Amino acid sequence: MEKMRADARRNRAKVLAAAEEAFALDGLAVPLDDIARLAGVGAGTVYRHFPSKEALFQAVVLERIQQFAEEARALAGAEEPGEVFVDYFVRVIKQASLNRAICDALAESSGHAFKAGAGEEFRAALAELLARAQASGTIRPDIDGDDLRALIVGCLAVERYAPGSAHLVRVVIDGLRTRAG
Amino acid sequence: MEKMRADARRNRAKVLAAAEEAFALDGLAVPLDDIARLAGVGAGTVYRHFPSKEALFQAVVLERIQQFAEEARALAGAEEPGEVFVDYFVRVIKQASLNRAICDALAESSGHAFKAGAGEEFRAALAELLARAQASGTIRPDIDGDDLRALIVGCLAVERYAPGSAHLVRVVIDGLRTRAG
DNA sequence: GACGATACGGAGCGATCGTTCCGGTTGTCA
């Protein structure tokens, strides 16, 4: 990865940047040739650096998901677990709804090398935040980390269907709260 | 439509039946050739009866959506608007989650000849039920019919991501209820 | 500056899918 020729390293970076932009806009559906053109390289060059379109997608998305997980871990020790949890939930949905790549990655029912790795990291961090919020009495106890991820996918579908409807995410959050507080 | 030859009428019915089954299972993604094979006819025959795959899909889905709308209208005068609304919401999601065709049709952001016609009927009936439930104080007043449809799409996404998680639909419904009842 | 290794571009392959076309078949009606 380091003993590459200078032009190879340059092209790899251009491909990654182009892929990030294109995937963010149109998700996994964007044709690989479009990415290559946007990067100013040939399709063959893309395949020299990434074994498949899927692998390129993962490379782009992994980093972002890890950021989410990181963020969640940083918040795990906070004072007000309920507030923190809600804020985090809202932020993840807001960020992801601006980036089709993230949406597609999260919606992959059970996919790839994603279940392991960053996906699992994310799930664990999410579950931790959830557990603390539940222990504090803010969030209903009858859901788990997997439920939460499903709800995130649902909120992203809502956001895609009716863009800019932030109050619908509030509906879901209110549903997550313990009743009659 | 009535002066068709007997075999033509027969084939049309076979195509519709096959399409209903195939679309229900795999949604709009099912190849048209599969439908033709399942119907026991050639692809050309399908196109003799329906101008496009999309038109066939609409024909299959329209009836079902109209049933939903009908059902909603029948419930509009019921005694307990809150209960009725919730039951209806749950039933729609349960039915639709068993039928990929319905899911795909409802998720079409803003499509086709669907906005008009049966789609609008459904929206109106849904809005009526919602308004009554809101007037009775059961459902929060800050959402409208379009919000509701978006939430249905979201619930369907949740159900597809995590099949059989009925309690997540309850989360959304609890979010729809007025607080601290 | 020249040479070998490395990387590049983009034409091309194979698969998929919606749609069309046409030679043959079948229903209908006199």
Next chain:
DNA sequence: TGACAACCGGAACGATCGCTCCGTATCGTC
């Protein structure tokens, strides 16, 4: 029953897309 119109099946077309191949260009080194 014969003849014509309507209808049928399925091969074929054109577009799309992931991926591969190979002749050529570029880089690093001596």
